[in-house]
Amino acid sequence: MTSYQTNAEILRKEQITGDIFRLTLNCPEIADQARPGQFIMLKASAKNTPFLRRPFSVHQTSINGRVQVLFKVLGKGTEYLASCTSGTLLSVVGPLGRGFTLPQKGTSVCLIGGGMGIAPLFFLAKRLSRHHDHYTSIKVMLGAATAKELLTLKSDFEQLGMPVEMATDDGSAGHHGFVTDLVQSTIGENPPWAFYTCGPHPMMKKIALLCREKDCFCEASLETMMACGIGACLGCVIPRPLPTESGEQYFHVCKDGPVFDAGDILWK
Amino acid sequence: MEIGKPKLKVQLGSIQLKNPVMTASGTFGYGNEFTNYVNLHHLGGIVVKGISLLPRPGNPPPRIVETEGGMLNAIGLENVGVLAFINDKMPFLKEAGTEVIVNILGDTVDEYAEIANKLNNIKGISAIEVNISCPNVKKGGVAFGADPKMVSAVTRAVKDNTNLPVIMKLSPNVTDITATAMAAEQAGADAVSLINTLMAMAIDSETRRPRLANIIGGLSGPAIKPVALRMVWQVAKTVKIPVIGIGGIMNTEDALEFLIAGATAIEVGTANLINPAITGEIVQGISDYLSAHRLESVQEIIGSLITE
Numbered sequence: 339m340t341s342y343q344t345n346a347e348i349l350r351k352e353q354i355t356g357d358i359f360r361l362t363l364n365c366p367e368i369a370d371q372a373r374p375g376q377f378i379m380l381k382a383s384a385k386n387t388p389f390l391r392r393p394f395s396v397h398q399t400s401i402n403g404r405v406q407v408l409f410k411v412l413g414k415g416t417e418y419l420a421s422c423t424s425g426t427l428l429s430v431v432g433p434l435g436r437g438f439t440l441p442q443k444g445t446s447v448c449l450i451g452g453g454m455g456i457a458p459l460f461f462l463a464k465r466l467s468r469h470h471d472h473y474t475s476i477k478v479m480l481g482a483a484t485a486k487e488l489l490t491l492k493s494d495f496e497q498l499g500m501p502v503e504m505a506t507d508d509g510s511a512g513h514h515g516f517v518t519d520l521v522q523s524t525i526g527e528n529p530p531w532a533f534y535t536c537g538p539h540p541m542m543k544k545i546a547l548l549c550r551e552k553d554c555f556c557e558a559s560l561e562t563m564m565a566c567g568i569g570a571c572l573g574c575v576i577p578r579p580l581p582t583e584s585g586e587q588y589f590h591v592c593k594d595g596p597v598f599d600a601g602d603i604l605w606k
Numbered sequence: 607m608e609i610g611k612p613k614l615k616v617q618l619g620s621i622q623l624k625n626p627v628m629t630a631s632g633t634f635g636y637g638n639e640f641t642n643y644v645n646l647h648h649l650g651g652i653v654v655k656g657i658s659l660l661p662r663p664g665n666p667p668p669r670i671v672e673t674e675g676g677m678l679n680a681i682g683l684e685n686v687g688v689l690a691f692i693n694d695k696m697p698f699l700k701e702a703g704t705e706v707i708v709n710i711l712g713d714t715v716d717e718y719a720e721i722a723n724k725l726n727n728i729k730g731i732s733a734i735e736v737n738i739s740c741p742n743v744k745k746g747g748v749a750f751g752a753d754p755k756m757v758s759a760v761t762r763a764v765k766d767n768t769n770l771p772v773i774m775k776l777s778p779n780v781t782d783i784t785a786t787a788m789a790a791e792q793a794g795a796d797a798v799s800l801i802n803t804l805m806a807m808a809i810d811s812e813t814r815r816p817r818l819a820n821i822i823g824g825l826s827g828p829a830i831k832p833v834a835l836r837m838v839w840q841v842a843k844t845v846k847i848p849v850i851g852i853g854g855i856m857n858t859e860d861a862l863e864f865l866i867a868g869a870t871a872i873e874v875g876t877a878n879l880i881n882p883a884i885t886g887e888i889v890q891g892i893s894d895y896l897s898a899h900r901l902e903s904v905q906e907i908i909g910s911l912i913t914e
């Protein structure tokens with residue numbers, strides 16, 4: 339797999355809500371190679387602080403060489419990214435990691451995103467929409483704290499012709515409660531299902547366990563602390579359920595993931 | 607007067623490096639992780655992730671945490687073990703077009719000896735670097751690198767089991783690093799490299815928990831550079847064998863500072879994690895610096911610190 343390090347120009351910065359932003363970067367090689375579920379490492383500072391790069395899922399790419407990331411401001415790195423104006427150059431490494439496995443023909447597909455976990459699912463949705471007729475149905479379920487955070491994203495999915503169900507913590511849009519509540523009622527209809535999920539750990543765990551119970555295909559995109567993103571530092575581990583023959587006890591999320599078969603994960 | 611391209615070759619005991627820029631163990635994987643970003647052929651050498659006799663799973667997460675001007679790591683020496691290294695990693699490395707230096711570690715003196723022995727006749731290995739910043743399980747877990755006597759014992763054990771040049775990688779977690787450097791030299795080391803990470807920790811005041819599962823980890827990055835420079839300078843004045851400078855090298859200027867302090871070569875560590883092309887850039891940067899200063903060879907700056 340080829341990946342690149344390049345200085346990408348910020349072509350556009352959109353403020354989705356108060357602390358959620360979307361950056362459009364010009365990096366043709368990465369746009370060309372990226373697959374849904376893969377991520378990039380951004381240098382989120384002009385100097386040495388913050389010191390390490392920050393990982394972000396590829397939100398979407400375009401044939402004219404653009405890569406988008408969708409992020410929420412949490413700390414220094416994301417604050418820096420939110421403060422950048424178009425024209426700024428950002429150092430990018432990517433595309434990295436193992437992305438989603440595309441579903442088989444004839445399956446019912448369900449994408450379940452919580453918070454910023456929605457970012458990689460949109461890229462997957464775009465890819466699936468190329469062959470919409472291959473799938474029995476494609477459902478999208480989005481969860482967030484409040485309606486404002488979802489509206490732009492909801493219409494992005496709807497433009498692909500995919501119906502969107504929402505769940506918000508404060509009940510300001512869609513179901514008042516967890517997005518996982520929506521999954522429960524879906525899983526019985528029109529098998530076989532392929533579930534794809536990214537978001538807070540408890541959400542993914544619930545979906546993973548539900549899918550295990552009903553024997554459904556399910557992939558989840560996980561997060562850990564990462565220093566390099568390229569498999570060199572061995573910092574980004576999560577435990578494997580069983581050691582490998584050669585005695586490996588951990589997955590390296592940046593290489594073996596970030597997307598995993600949900601059945602391979604020890605959900606704590 | 608026009609001068610040609612500056613000469614970058616340096617000699618580390620019996621091995622010649624095409625330039626003084628190498629990678630530091632644990633920050634460059636087994637080399638193959640970096641081929642997308644840097645031409646390995648341009649490097650002076652690659653020092654691979656530390657290898658033990660048997661595979662090691664490493665520590666539970668979190669293993670890394672960012673700190674001001676650097677990071678802490680407690681990887682726990684996760685590695686594939688010496689046999690898998692030879693079978694799975696060496697075929698790529700021996701074609702990489704650069705010197706391959708194998709970093710080794712052990713729990714006991716005998717274990718170091720055994721790994722050295724297993725690596726001795728493997729084609730494509732240029733030297734062994736010995737990580738002595740790990741605990742001696744037979745001596746209550748005191749790091750080998752903390753005690754000159756243990757440093758001698760490990761150096762001898764490795765030398766007795768290999769024909770390859772042996773580089774002892776010194777720990778900075780000591781009162782007097784020149785004492786362990788001299789112990790390594792007297793026991794027959796062909797070179798010393800320094801520094802390994804500084805023992806450190808980080809706490810989350812909200813949760814009152816350590817930020818690393820292992821509680822303690824090793825500090826690396828720009829934060830340690832002044833300490834590393836001081837130690838390299840002291841050791842270079844003390845021993846006659848070549849010194850390899852390591853610690854917080856992020857760019858060409860940093861690398862030059864170590865050479866000026868007396869290092870014959872340098873290893874770039876944490877910087878690889880942030881800029882995977884940095885080693886190639888530093889090779890070019892040193893060459894440009896020499897040209898700009900009208901110096902013919904990198905030898906002219908090694909140990910050239912002006913103190914009067």
Ligand SMILES: Cc1cc2nc3c(=O)[nH]c(=O)nc-3n(C[C@H](O)[C@H](O)[C@H](O)COP(=O)(O)OP(=O)(O)OC[C@H]3O[C@@H](n4cnc5c(N)ncnc54)[C@H](O)[C@@H]3O)c2cc1C
Pocket residue numbers: 377388392393394395396407408409410411412413414415416417454457458560561562563564596
């Ligand atoms: C593969 C991967 C893909 C990601 N994709 C996205 C994305 O598309 N959009 C998005 O908004 N975020 C994404 N993240 C999380 C993002 O990397 C962090 O939010 C970011 O690093 C925070 O940096 P900061 O300097 O602003 O915050 P910091 O000051 O470093 O930390 C602020 C808070 O963020 C948490 N945090 C820091 N680093 C990480 C991390 N690597 N993973 C999870 N939490 C972290 C810390 O626990 C802390 O509470 C992804 C993470 C991974 C591993």
Ligand SMILES: Cc1cc2nc3c(=O)[nH]c(=O)nc-3n(C[C@H](O)[C@H](O)[C@H](O)COP(=O)(O)O)c2cc1C
Pocket residue numbers: 571572630631632633655656679681683709736737775801802803825826827828830852853854855873874875876877
């Ligand atoms: C993630 C990581 C893993 C490391 N693993 C090893 C190792 O296996 N063996 C070793 O001798 N040093 C190891 N080191 C230490 C480095 O080789 C180097 O001595 C140290 O990080 C200081 O250099 P730097 O500041 O340029 O990183 C590791 C450092 C880091 C950051």
Ligand code: FES
Pocket residue numbers: 563564565566567568569570571572573574590591592593
């Ligand atoms: S982040 Fe460095 S190995 Fe995964």
